[in-house]
Amino acid sequence: MAAQLTDPVVAGFVAALNAGDKDAFFGLLTDDVTMTDDGSPRDVTAWTDKEIFSSAGRMDVESVSPDGRSLVATYSNSTWGRMRTRWSFTVTGDRISHFETGQA
Template identity: 60%
Template sequence: MTIAPAKLSDPTVRALVTAINANDRDAFLALLAPDATMSDDGSDRDLLPWIDREIFGSHGHMEVQTEADGGRALVANFRNETWGEMRTAWRFTVTSGGRISRFETGQA
C-alpha cells in the first residue's frame, strides 16, 4: 500500500515529495533552507549536483510506503531512469520556518 503525497503528515515534506513527483526542480529548491545539506547512504553529498543527477535529470519518482516521526521519516519506493526502482529511507530536518535544512536518504 502506498501513501498519496497529499496525505503525508508534514506539510513541507508533502510539498517536497509533490515537487519530486512533478519533476519541479524550482519548487523543490524553494523548500530548502539556504544552507541545506544532504547525505546518500551515509555519505554527505554536494546537494545541487546530486539532485540534478539522481532526481531531476533522471525523472525521479517517490511512492511512499510508510511515514514516521510526524511525517519526517519516510520509506519509499524511489525510481529513476538511471537506477530503476529501489526501496529507500528518507529523513528530513525541517526548520521552524518550514524549510528543509537537511535530508538523508539511502537504501532501506
C-alpha cells in the same frame, strides 16, 4: 501515494520531486541545506540534478513516521531503476535544512 504525508513541508518535497519542479523543490530547502546519501555527504545541487531531475526521479511513499519527517518509499529513476529507500528530514521553520536518504 500509498501513505499519507502529514508534514506539509515533506509533502511539498515529495510533490515537487514527483512533478520534476525544480523551482518548487529548491524553494522548500534552506539556503544552506545539507544532505547525505547512504551516510555520505553530497552536494545537494549536483546530487538532485543527477538522481532526480535529469533522470526522471519518482518517489512512491510506502510508510511515514508519526512525526511525518521520516518515510520509506520505492524510489525510481532512469539510472538505477526501482529501489526501496528511506528518507528523513530536518525541517527548520517552513523549509528543509537537511535530508538523508539511502537504501532501506
